[in-house]
Amino acid sequence: MAMKTCGSNLQGPSGTFTSPNFPFQYDSNAQCVWVITAVNTNKVIQINFEEFDLEIGYDTLTIGDGGEVGDPRTVLQVLTGSFVPDLIVSMSSQMWLHLQTDESVGSVGFKVNYKGNDELLL
Numbered sequence: 001m002a003m004k005t006c007g008s009n010l011q012g013p014s015g016t017f018t019s020p021n022f023p024f025q026y027d028s029n030a031q032c033v034w035v036i037t038a039v040n041t042n043k044v045i046q047i048n049f050e051e052f053d054l055e056i057g058y059d060t061l062t063i064g065d066g067g068e069v070g071d072p073r074t075v076l077q078v079l080t081g082s083f084v085p086d087l088i089v090s091m092s093s094q095m096w097l098h099l100q101t102d103e104s105v106g107s108v109g110f111k112v113n114y115k116g117n118d119e120l121l122l
């Protein structure tokens with residue numbers, strides 16, 4: 001992966017974070033990584049977007065399960081454009097998010113709430 005330029009490590013039980021500069025335009029050539037870790041290993045991470053708008057097709061937010069950022073085997077969703085996604089839930093007590101933007105044209109980005117939830121045991 002290219003060098004990380006923004007993002008942070010977050011911990012439960014809950015919180016909110018945004019893309020850089022939100023609600024103003026995010027930077028071009030950004031590589032942001034957020035890793036959310038639940039306070040307890042038997043919790044899963046649930047995220048809920050309040051707002052979402054990325055340059056469609058060129059800027060992406062990849063969301064994965066666990067803490068192995070960028071591991072394609074763990075990818076849950078790859079988001080782009082202005083469609084506000086539904087609730088996304090991890091399978092483990094960690095979730096990673098990777099924002100990649102290209103060299104031109106930005107948008108407002110996203111605002112997301114996260115929380116650690118009890119695992120749904122089937």
Ligand SMILES: [Ca+2]
Pocket residue numbers: 028055058059101102103104105106
């Ligand atoms: Ca762009």
